Amino acid sequence: MNHQKRAVVDPPDSRGLREVRLDGVTVGRAWSLRELRRLLTRSGFSEKTDPAADPAVFWYGGGPDTWPDQPLQRRTTMVLLVVGLLGSAVLLVDIGYPDLFGALTFAGRITGWMFIVGGFLQALAAVAAFDHWSKRSFKYSGAFALFGVIITLVVCSLLLALWLQEREYFPYCLSYLSLWVWSLWATWRVSREKPWRGIPHPRGFALGAVASGLVAAMNLAYSGLYQPTTAVEKVHYHVAFGIPYASPDAHKSIMYVPVTVTLENTGTVPFWILASVVKVYSTSSKFRPKETSIHWREGEGESQLYTGPPITNLVYWGSLEEPGGWLDPGLRSVRQKILQLPRDAPFDSLEASSDLMTMRKDRGSIGSEFNTSHWSWEPDEATERVDCATCGDIGINLGPLRYNSNLLNVTRKPRHVLSVRYVNDDVEWDYEVAVSPLDERGKISGDFEPEGRFDFVQMGAASATVSFAQLLKQLR
Incomplete structure (x- = not known):
């Protein structure tokens, strides 16, 4: 050992750590006698040095037995x-x-x-x-x-x-x-x-x-x-009948009637299309030229003097857009449906209408599984997640919904968005849209989210009416 070196071990601090100085220069700190020996060895002392007995090691504030550290x-x-x-x-x-x-x-x-x-x-x-x-x-x-x-x-x-x-x-x-x-x-x-x-x-x-x-x-x-709601969804929504044309086969008494539905996003907010429906009804009534008064009760809300109560029949049912599509600002979707009707059909008029439900895209994103339609008469994993025994024939679109902020995704159960389209006349509505977590059975629970949380917007129904006689007159 170099006899000129002098090591000083200071008193322990509040944590039991003792500072070690060599010839007045701090070389480190030690928790225990074993750590002190390693520190001295690295500083030039012999590996056989016993700090507790070596006269070159001076102790202040406690000797070699004072190590209050609790390791x-x-x-x-x-x-x-x-x-x-x-x-x-x-x-x-x-x-x-x-x-x-x-x-x-x-x-x-x-x-x-x-x-x-x-x-x-x-x-x-x-x-x-x-x-x-x-x-x-x-x-x-x-x-x-x-x-x-x-x-x-x-x-x-x-x-x-x-x-x-x-x-x-x-x-x-x-x-x-x-x-x-x-x-x-x-x-x-x-x-x-x-x-x-x-x-x-x-x-x-x-x-x-x-x-x-x-x-x-x-x-x-x-x-x-926080999501600003001052920028609301704005759309241009229009339904119109086109010019009918006859079948090229002269032996077929068929005419083709175009129905065009235009949907344009005129606002600044992109939106998802969750559900949509296009329907065309025919209206017919019996002509009664000798009537002298209107039968109000018979008409149930709409009556004419010389006709009996109107009879309506559904002649077309379909979707404007399949659920899961979206429309960015400035974009326009134009869909044309072609009706095949007999020229001698006993119709007085045709009425086309379209309705849809949307959700702002800045509220959340929908998984690609939502794009696939499932039908109640073809049971699969998606239809089994929906309990609706009294719904009749329905179309189901189901997919995971992710909140726009992941703060909500990690503080709530995973949500699924459900779109149900009713394809029968036994119910008064055309579709339903809901967001809900799955229950313990893996089915859509009844704990539906408020529609305002995702800004669901049901666009006002666009409609158009044309007389059947006018269609026949325009027939080419």
Whole structure:
């Protein structure tokens, strides 16, 4: 051993760590006699040096038996903090990544970026927590660990508040529920260390950390959940009969009547088409030229002096657009249906009408499974998820619905959008649209979401009426 070297072991600090100086220069800190021996060996002492007996080692504030460190408690605290902060980092990245490139609005993508950056900061806070509960190589590692813990507490409190709105249990909610409990303990545990000591204006730092967390939470809630509704859906919706034409086969007494339906998005909001229907009814009535008064009761809302009560028959049923399509601003959809009718049909008039249900695209996205139609008379996995024994013949479109903000996706059970088209005259409506989670049997539950949450809009029915005599006169 170099006899000129003198090692000084200072008194233990509040954590039991003792600083070691060699010839007045600090060479490190040690938790135990074994660590002190390794430190001295790296500093030039012989490997056989016994620090407890070597006269070149001077002890202050306690001899070689004074090592108040509690390694099990310290390491357990360190592991819990590091694991919790890393778990928080994974949670934030998992929440933000789907919105990073998949959000339908700019605000949603900004929210995704905020979560990704928050996850990166949490990973750095985990490194800081490891350093603070070990050798404290960085002066402000404790303060940065506290900042990471506060981020976890604020974000998990926000997620918990959103979850409490519905209180739906599903496995994902256990992640932030457990992290919220952990963050309460971690805030208390890190605050006991008073890591803000040594920082200029420590009270300002503490208030700034809390304020930053609260502002971040409010910004997330505003940009991720608030959707402006001032820009409403606007459409140009029109139904018209075209010029009829005769069958090229002279032996067939058939005429073809075009019905054109035009739908144009004249607003600034793209929308999904969830359900639509096009119907054409014929109207006929018996002529009674000698009548002297109108039979009001007989007409049931519409009566004429010289005709009996109108008789209506459905002559065409179909969809304007298959469910799952969408229309961006400025785009127009034109669909033409061709009716085949006998020229001598006993019709007085024809009435065509179209109706549809839409949803703003900035409210959420619908999975591609929704584009496939399933029919009640051909049972499959999709039809088995719908209980409607009294509905008669129906067409079903079913697919997963993702909220525009992933904050809602992780605080609620997965939702499915259901579109039911009634293809019989036994019901008074043409279709129904609902959003609901699946129940424990895997079927659509009756816990339907309010339509206002997704801005479902039923477009006013467009219709057109033409007399059959006029069609015959226009026949080419």
